[in-house]
Amino acid sequence: xxxxxxxxxxxxxxxxxxxxxxxxxxxxxxxxxxxxxxxxxxxxxxxxxxxxxxxxxxxxxxxxxxxxxxxxxxxxxxxxxxxxxxxxxxxxxxxxxxxxxxxxxxxxxxxxxxxxxxxxxxxxxxxxxxxxxxxxxxxxxxxxxxxxxxxxxxxxxxxxxxxxxxxxxxxxxxxxxxxxxxxxxxxxxxxxxxxxxxxxxxxxxxxxxxxxxxxxxxxxxxxxxxxxxxxxxxxxxxxxxxxxxxxxxxxxxxxxxxxxxxxxxxxxxxxxxxxxxxxxxxxxxxxxxxxxxxxxxxxxxxxxxxxxxxxxxxxxxxxxxxxxxxxxxxxxxxxxxxxxxxxxxxxxxxxxxxxxxxxxxxxxxxxxxxxxxxxxxxxxxxxxxxxxxxxxxxxxxxxxxxxxxxxxxxxxxxxxxxxxxxxxxxxxxxxxxxxxxxxxxxxxxxxxxxxxxxxxxxxxxxxxxxxxxxxxxxxxxxxxxxxxxxxxxxx
Amino acid sequence: xxxxxxxxxxxxxxxxxxxxxxxxxxxxxxxxxxxxxxxxxxxxxxxxxxxxxxxxxxxxxxxxxxxxxxxxxxxxxxxxxxxxxxxxxxxxxxxxxxxxxxxxxxxxxxxxxxxxxxxxxxxxxxxxxxxxxxxxxxxxxxxxxxxxxxxxxxxxxxxxxxxxxxxxxxxxxxxxxxxxxxxxxxxxxxxxxxxxxxxxxxxxxxxxxxxxxxxxxxxxxxxxxxxxxxxxxxxxxxxxxxxxxxxxxxxxxxxxxxxxxxxxxxxxxxxxxxxxxxxxxxxxxxxxxxxxxxxxxxxxxxxxxxxxxxxxxxxxxxxxxxxxxxxxxxxxxxxxxxxxxxxxxxxxxxxxxxxxxxxxxxxxxxxxxxxxxxxxxxxxxxxxxxxxxxxxxxxxxxxxxxxxxxxxxxxxxxxxxxxxxxxxxxxxxxxxxxxxxxxxxxxxxxxxxxxxxxxxxxxxxxxxxxxxxxxxxxxxxxxxxxxxxxxxxxxx
Numbered sequence: 007x008x009x010x011x012x013x014x015x016x017x018x019x020x021x022x023x024x025x026x027x028x029x030x031x032x033x034x035x036x037x038x039x040x041x042x043x044x045x046x047x048x049x050x051x052x053x054x055x056x057x058x059x060x061x062x063x064x065x066x067x068x069x070x071x072x073x074x075x076x077x078x079x080x081x082x083x084x085x086x087x088x089x090x091x092x093x094x095x096x097x098x099x100x101x102x103x104x105x106x107x108x109x110x111x112x113x114x115x116x117x118x119x120x121x122x123x124x125x126x127x128x129x130x131x132x133x134x135x136x137x138x139x140x141x142x143x144x145x146x147x148x149x150x151x152x153x154x155x156x157x158x159x160x161x162x163x164x165x166x167x168x169x170x171x172x173x174x175x176x177x178x179x180x181x182x183x184x185x186x187x188x189x190x191x192x193x194x195x196x197x198x199x200x201x202x203x204x205x206x207x208x209x210x211x212x213x214x215x216x217x218x219x220x221x222x223x224x225x226x227x228x229x230x231x232x233x234x235x236x237x238x239x240x241x242x243x244x245x246x247x248x249x250x251x252x253x254x255x256x257x258x259x260x261x262x263x264x265x266x267x268x269x270x271x272x273x274x275x276x277x278x279x280x281x282x283x284x285x286x287x288x289x290x291x292x293x294x295x296x297x298x299x300x301x302x303x304x305x306x307x308x309x310x311x312x313x314x315x316x317x318x319x320x321x322x323x324x325x326x327x328x329x330x331x332x333x334x335x336x337x338x339x340x341x342x343x344x345x346x347x348x349x350x351x352x353x354x355x356x357x358x359x360x361x362x363x364x365x366x367x368x369x370x371x372x373x374x375x376x377x378x379x380x381x382x383x384x385x386x387x388x389x390x391x392x393x394x395x396x397x398x399x400x401x402x403x404x405x406x407x408x409x410x411x412x413x414x415x416x417x418x419x420x421x422x423x424x425x426x427x428x429x430x431x432x433x434x435x436x437x438x439x440x441x442x443x444x445x446x447x448x449x450x451x452x453x454x455x456x457x458x459x460x461x462x463x464x465x466x467x468x469x470x471x472x473x474x475x476x477x478x479x480x481x482x483x484x485x486x487x488x489x490x491x492x493x494x495x496x497x
Numbered sequence: 498x499x500x501x502x503x504x505x506x507x508x509x510x511x512x513x514x515x516x517x518x519x520x521x522x523x524x525x526x527x528x529x530x531x532x533x534x535x536x537x538x539x540x541x542x543x544x545x546x547x548x549x550x551x552x553x554x555x556x557x558x559x560x561x562x563x564x565x566x567x568x569x570x571x572x573x574x575x576x577x578x579x580x581x582x583x584x585x586x587x588x589x590x591x592x593x594x595x596x597x598x599x600x601x602x603x604x605x606x607x608x609x610x611x612x613x614x615x616x617x618x619x620x621x622x623x624x625x626x627x628x629x630x631x632x633x634x635x636x637x638x639x640x641x642x643x644x645x646x647x648x649x650x651x652x653x654x655x656x657x658x659x660x661x662x663x664x665x666x667x668x669x670x671x672x673x674x675x676x677x678x679x680x681x682x683x684x685x686x687x688x689x690x691x692x693x694x695x696x697x698x699x700x701x702x703x704x705x706x707x708x709x710x711x712x713x714x715x716x717x718x719x720x721x722x723x724x725x726x727x728x729x730x731x732x733x734x735x736x737x738x739x740x741x742x743x744x745x746x747x748x749x750x751x752x753x754x755x756x757x758x759x760x761x762x763x764x765x766x767x768x769x770x771x772x773x774x775x776x777x778x779x780x781x782x783x784x785x786x787x788x789x790x791x792x793x794x795x796x797x798x799x800x801x802x803x804x805x806x807x808x809x810x811x812x813x814x815x816x817x818x819x820x821x822x823x824x825x826x827x828x829x830x831x832x833x834x835x836x837x838x839x840x841x842x843x844x845x846x847x848x849x850x851x852x853x854x855x856x857x858x859x860x861x862x863x864x865x866x867x868x869x870x871x872x873x874x875x876x877x878x879x880x881x882x883x884x885x886x887x888x889x890x891x892x893x894x895x896x897x898x899x900x901x902x903x904x905x906x907x908x909x910x911x912x913x914x915x916x917x918x919x920x921x922x923x924x925x926x927x928x929x930x931x932x933x934x935x936x937x938x939x940x941x942x943x944x945x946x947x948x949x950x951x952x953x954x955x956x957x958x959x960x961x962x963x964x965x966x967x968x969x970x971x972x973x974x975x976x977x978x979x980x981x982x983x984x985x986x987x988x989x
Contacts, residue, residue: 076977077902113871138901142892149886156939164939168931175927179920182901186908186916 009069010054011083011133014047014097015126022122025115033114037104040118044101044125051097058090060480063488065135065200073136078189078196082135087485088266088337091478092132092259095344099255100125102460103248106352109359110158110246117158120150121248128256132263137185137197141178147257148174151249159244166237166244173237177227181264184220187213188272203271206492211275218276221268222284228261229318232292242311247355250307254314255348259340262321266337270325270489278496281326282413289322290416297426301433306357306364309434310350313390316427317343317398323420324405328494330487332408337482338475339401342389342468346398349386349464353379356457357438360450366434371443372450379453380439382461389468391431392424397471498559505561508568510549511576512613518542519609526602536591539605543584543612550576558987564684566620567755567987574834574983575619575751578841582744583612585845585958590736592954594856599644599734608740611637615744619751624673624683627752628666631716634748635662638741642733654732661725662715669712675705685760686989692773693763706778709756716749719819720789723812727800730808735855738804739848742811743841750818750837754830757782757822759986768827783823787918790816794925803851804861806929807844810888813926814840820903820919824910827984832902834980835973839887839899842969846884846962849955850877857949866933868942874949878937880959885930887966890923895970902977 021043028036059066068084085093103121110117127150130143148171156167189195191209192202209217227234238258242250265285270277296316303309317339324336356379357372358364373380389396402424409417453461471478506513522538550573558569566572586608590596596604614633621627639662643655677683679701680691691697714722730738757778762770772778793813800806818840821833851861853874858865870878887896900923907916969976 074974074977076974076981077905116870142897145892145897149891152934153938156935164935167939168935171931172924172927176924179924182904183908183913183916183920186901186905187913189905190909 009067009083010050011067011085011093011129012069014050014093014129015083015133017046018043018100018122018126018129022119022126025119025122028115030115033111036114036118037108040122041101041104043122044097044104047097047125047129048101051094054085054090055094055481058085058481060087061484063087063484068135073139077138078194078198079138080136080198081139082198082200083133083139084135084200085133087482088263089132090481091337091341092256092263093129095259095341096125096128096132096256098463099251099344099348100128102348102352102463103251105456106248106251106355106460107246108456113157117154120153124150124154124252128252128260131260135199137188137199137202139197140199141182141185144181144260145178148178151253151257154249155241155245158246158249161244162240163244166240169237170241173227173234177224177234180220181224184217184224184268187217187220199267199272206272206274209273214273214276215280218269218273218280221273222265222280225261225264225269228264229258229322230261230315231288231318231322232295232315235292235315238315239308239311242314242351243305243307247351247358250351250355251348254311254351255344258314258318259344262318262325262336262340266325266489270493274493275496278328278493281328285322286326286409286413286416289319289324289326290419292316292319292322293420293423294319294426297423297430301426301430304366306354306366306434306438307351309366309430310347310354313350313427313430314343314347316423317347317390320402320405320420323409323416324401327405327408327412328490328497329408329411330483330490331404332412333486333490334479334482335401335404335406335408337486338478339398339405341478342397342401342471345464345467345471346386346389349382349461349468350390352457352460352464353383353386356453361447366437369438369444369447370441371439372447373439374443375448375450376452378458382453382458382465383439384435385465385468387431387435389472391428395469395472397468397475399472400475498557499564500559500561502562505566508553508561509566510553511546511580512616514546514549515542515580515609515613515616518545519606519613522602522606522609526600526606532597532601535601535605536587539587539609540584542609543580543587547577547580547584550580558985560622560987561620564686565623565626566617567622568620569987570983570985571751571755572616572620574979575747576616578747578837579612579615579619579744582740582747582841582845583608585849585962586736586740586744588958589739589845589849589852590734592856592952592958593734593736593852594859595645595734596736599646604641604644607637607640611641611740612744615748618748619755621752621755622685624676624685628670628673631669631712631748631752632666634745635666635716638662638737638745641737641740642729644737645732645734648732650732651734652732654729658725658729661722665712665715665722669709672705672708672711675701675708679705685755689760689763689773689988692761695773703778706761707781713749713753713756714785717746717753717815717818718808718812719785719815720792720812723789723793723815726812727796727805727808730804730811731802731861735804735848735852735861738807739845742807742844742848746811746815747837747841750833754822754833755986758830759988762825764827770825770827772825779823779825782819783912783915786816786819786823787915788816789813789819790919790922791925794922794929797926797929800929801863802861803854803863803866803933806863806933807847807851810926810929811844813922814844814888816922817900817903817919820907820915823915824906824912826906826910828909829903829906830984831977831980832899832906834983835902835977836899838976838980839895839969842962842965843884843887843894843896846880846959846966847888849958849962850881850884853877853949853951853955853959857947863933863936864943866936867940868946869937869949872942872946872948874937874951876956877949877951877959880963881937882934883963883966885934887970889926889930893967893971895966895968895973898970898973
């Protein structure tokens with residue numbers, strides 16, 4: 007049977023080809039075609055959610071074909087508890103972002119064709135279980151991203167696009183070398199990740215350390231972890247709204263996903279040795295550093311960008327704790343950050359479309375003219391600062407609980423940074439939305455139904471998972487327990 | 498088998514067809530003066546040559562013409578590459594305004610004869626034959642480079658090429674004479690036997706090898722013998738530059754592999770090769786490979802003309818290709834042959850797009866690409882993007898798989914430093930390939946720029962090369978099998 011996973015990759019590609027043959031002037035037809043191409047993956051994601059076996063730790067819905075037999079390269083797709091959450095997130099955000107891109111009116115055909123290519127590549131990264139296939143999707147993602155930022159971005163788009171490409175490319179060549187070294191270290195030679203995971207005991211310790219660092223640098227650039235993070239503010243600020251959403255909502259997760267999939271699962275000994283410094287301590291540092299940077303920003307989008315660095319720090323800290331709570335919290339945080347930050351970027355986009363600037367000090371009293379909009383903003387901001395009852399609170403608490411058991415010092419640092427987060431979020435809320443109304447913006451129109459349509463599903467998730475996070479935790483728990491059991495005894 | 502002159506003829510049917518086609522082109526040009534038909538004749542001749550390549554019996558390997566030529570899969574592989582390169586060159590020339598202004602009879606005729614020279618170079622079983630074939634190709638290249646009459650740059654490029662080439666082949670000839678003195682024969686198989694017996698002293702052998710490397714390094718544009726490339730590419734008509742970048746380079750690699758592996762080395766177990774003479778030439782080649790790719794990439798960063806940029810990119814790719822030799826293993830060589838196929842598609846594609854732009858602007862300056870995607874040139878711009886991504890080595894294009902196989906062979910030999918330098922070079926190359934990408938897509942067209950016209954002819958050739966670039970990577974099984982099969986040397 008055709009695996010739903012292959013279809014989830016293939017359908018956006020078919021949509022891309024359809025978009026390419028449509029006449030360039032038929033803007034609405036192109037938009038609707040793109041939207042239609044993201045619906046089946048979303049439905050399939052729903053089907054996966056319903057049929058996923060929550061008691062099985064290994065890979066499910068696996069499909070396997072010989073591809074380039076001379077090199078042992080296969081087409082293998084499959085998902086476990088970690089990847090299914092990311093696949094769900096990708097399918098949802100891709101669907102919503104088509105509607106968030108409705109306002110694009112320059113080069114519409116090119117934009118949506120590239121967008122669908124990006125969609126296919128993102129799902130591909132999360133479902134690929136053959137290393138060459140994984141790398142192929144990983145790099146394939148860069149091509150549309152370069153053009154989406156570079157052509158449809160803001161004033162400094164050229165700089166931001168090439169910086170993004172060069173950083174990621176530099177990281178991915180290290181990953182490529184790591185993949186090849188793993189290939190030759192596995193006997194018999196194979197690129198099959200499942201075989202590598204099964205034979206993880208045969209890799210010599212020195213090789214593990216070198217490979218761990220190579221993969222880690224490659225993935226850390228994507229997270230992004232200090233000191234590889236400088237591409238992120240530029241790329242986020244210049245990218246069009248929907249692309250910022252994808253970038254923060256999905257692409258950043260690929261860094262931590264890669265570390266779980268490769269460093270944790272294939273190189274456990276090196277993970278046990280290096281995780282404290284390079285994931286735990288660096289994660290705690292990222293939390294504080296990102297928050298402090300965010301506090302200093304006067305551009306709304308840059309503020310959200312730096313807050314992402316801070317929030318991804320929780321993921322790193324949780325992963326490094328090697329406790330069930332911590333590692334569950336980390337993956338839950340990946341999902342929750344995806345929804346919350348997507349909301350934040352969408353909301354910044356809504357305001358920018360109306361006021362044509364994003365200066366925090368240039369507004370004031372917006373709540374009076376856009377009350378519904380302000381309601382959404384308040385929800386997203388409170389979720390981002392970890393208000394109990396909203397989704398990010400659960401994941402951050404789980405991370406801190408887990409981290410406390412292993413490294414109380416780091417947990418204390420991570421917990422106290424919540425104050426910084428609350429600080430910049432609340433100050434921003436006050437400066438932009440409260441206070442006396444800036445007369446220039448007295449006539450701003452309220453949020454449109456299309457914009458509400460892109461925000462509402464995310465708001466439901468933020469509230470829903472804040473009250474009852476079990477649906478996601480059920481998905482990830484078994485897989486992570488098994489992963490943790492392989493590493494925790496080595497500590 | 499060891500065939501005499503008459504019995505050998507049917508094995509060189511492709512070359513005979515090419516010579517006949519060249520003669521027909523000359524005669525028709527003399528009698529009819531119908532320029533349109535000449536290119537068709539050349540194309541027909543090349544197609545016929547390709548057909549005869551398929552029909553020549555491949556199950557028999559051996560010597561032809563009294564041990565002057567080899568007949569083996571390795572030679573056949575390169576014959577196919579050369580014929581396809583010439584075919585693409587002729588086809589590109591038909592759509593090039595530059596070529597349209599030249600006297601076409603000599604142009605197409607010489608191109609066919611140059612192809613014959615390249616074919617014999619890959620098949621040479623004797624140093625004398627190798628030298629003659631190399632000179633045939635070289636002299637044709639010199640003339641074709643200077644073919645744009647009344648153009649100072651073209652003439653200057655041809656003269657520079659001639660002087661550089663003359664010196665390089667002279668040095669190589671001198672190296673061959675050393676080798677003859679040491680081994681007492683020009684026959685490659687005999688030389689191999691002498692080396693295997695260990696009678697030849699190591700140091701003079703090394704000197705002979707270095708001297709011969711000068712001539713071959715010149716052909717493959719290896720540093721420090723690469724200086725001609727940017728000037729010659731810039732001065733030559735674009736289709737000729739394309740021919741030089743693919744066919745001439747492949748011919749150089751064919752002879753280099755033939756000399757260094759089956760002649761100077763012996764096949765060991767498990768796909769490893771062992772060098773016979775006491776001197777460590779792989780170490781020398783390793784240094785040359787690293788220097789070549791680094792110099793090529795760094796110099797390409799500085800260029801403002803696309804032809805010069807592609808010339809330096811060609812230098813860098815010669816460096817990557819050399820890695821396949823450095824590792825001294827069968828997987829390395831297979832990867833190298835695959836890389837040559839990949840390079841054929843992606844590099845010719847880049848030149849084909851350059852012709853479209855050049856026809857419009859009359860120059861190869863990068864400014865000509867400004868906003869190409871937004872002024873009627875969306876298809877060539879997208880195609881160019883694919884070719885450039887492929888040249889960088891980004892999936893899913895064929896260039897990625899070529900690099901993957903090559904780096905796999907390097908890692909297999911545990912040469913991690915070389916692999917790291919290689920991939921870092923790929924990152925450097927992003928700098929200049931993206932300059933073109935940025936200019937095409939991110940820059941707006943200059944005010945008052947007219948729309949670029951892409952003819953049906955341009956569409957056809959770009960579509961073929963684009964499809965190949967996209968497909969042969971993802972579906973690299975057949976190409977890889979071809980490369981693997983071709984790695985059979987006849988050795989007596």
